[in-house]
Amino acid sequence: MPYRRLQRFFEKLMASPFMQMALFFLAVFLITGGLIYLFENSINAQFGDLIDGFWWAVITFSTTGYGDKVPVTFPGRLVAVLSIFLGIAATSALSGSLASIFVERNSRARRGLMDFPKLNDHLIVCGWKAHMRDILLDILQSSDFGDDRLVLLSNIESDKVEEIKEDIELKNLKFVRGDYFSETSLKRANVQNARKVLVLADTWESSIPSEIDSKTVMTVLTVKAIARDVYTTAELLDRKYASYLKHAGCDEIIFSRDLSRRILSRSSVTNGMSHIIHDLLAGESGSARLTTASIPREFIGKSYSQYRSGFQENHDLIVLGILENTGTPNRMKMEALRNAQKTSDVSALVTNLQKVKELAVNRPIFVPPDDYLIRPHSMAIILESRKDRP
Known part of the structure; x- marks a missing residue:
């Protein structure tokens, strides 16, 4: 089994464009360095040993050209010309490959197709709601999470996420596009190493409360199946689903409609109650x-x-x-x-x-x-x- 794993690792490594290019460079250095030493050693004192040949090959192939070692024989000069042209072509190909990789990576990140296996101690926000920008900004202001440790998991179009990231405080927001109740999507967001998961009552894909709450329950079940000790907070619209969340092991349940109703009722009998609650939760300066x-x-x-x-x-x-x-x-x-x-x-x-x-x-x-x-x-x-x- 270890041998087969090692074999698969090397097969994957050899299939990498970077490894193929690295092997090409190494072959060129070895061949040109060996040839220049072979042709120049007996005539040119600048190439006293094979190390001098390899040094010259690296400098010439990279088109740096220090001029400290110069071939004097015709075969040596021919090798130098070939090495220079190969270096120009290889440098252009390498620059193009690197640019293509960065462009592709940026494109995948914008479309929510990136995985975050190295992310740790982060917050995953599942779902989408109106005023999402304000919700995320409030999270940043009231917690120690930075925008680089904030992951949005949703099926929303990437353009809407890019609009949010135009805010300087959310420019490093990470986005995973997919069903937030899906095990695959949650693993892409690295839920195993997350500190917290917040499941919103997603009103974007459906406006039917039973469907929204069902997805919330499914999400909590999936999170707890993958990472049982991750603290999970879920928003519910209907209290009848609370028992399902409790059985799923949800750590905290937010009854958003009940909260709104109670604020309204308290404000009708107590002057200033809505302002008191707003200021206590907002925690703004002053x-x-x-x-x-x-x-x-x-x-x-x-x-x-x-x-x-x-x-x-x-x-x-x-x-x-x-x-x-x-x-x-x-x-x-x-x-x-x-x-x-x-x-x-x-x-x-x-x-x-x-x-x-x-x-x-x-x-x-x-x-x-x-x-x-x-x-x-x-x-x-x-x-x-x-x-x-x-």
């Missing part, structure tokens, strides 16, 4: 941003009041609560299951297993009591001032 922050290890197992007291002198940060059980459901439940089994008491074991079953991932607790004990895998819900930010 306002505050709602975010989460890691909790230092020394506060795990300590009370909420002890942790909160550390922020009293920092007027730019306000702790609003605790986000429990952060991380992927699979990891959280596996760890909780191992901890639950560390007892010999059968009744306690049954109780612990029931708690594992009811474990709620990413559960927010706003303004907990002072004696609330901070558990492992928790994060702080923070209101952060943005007044000093550009």
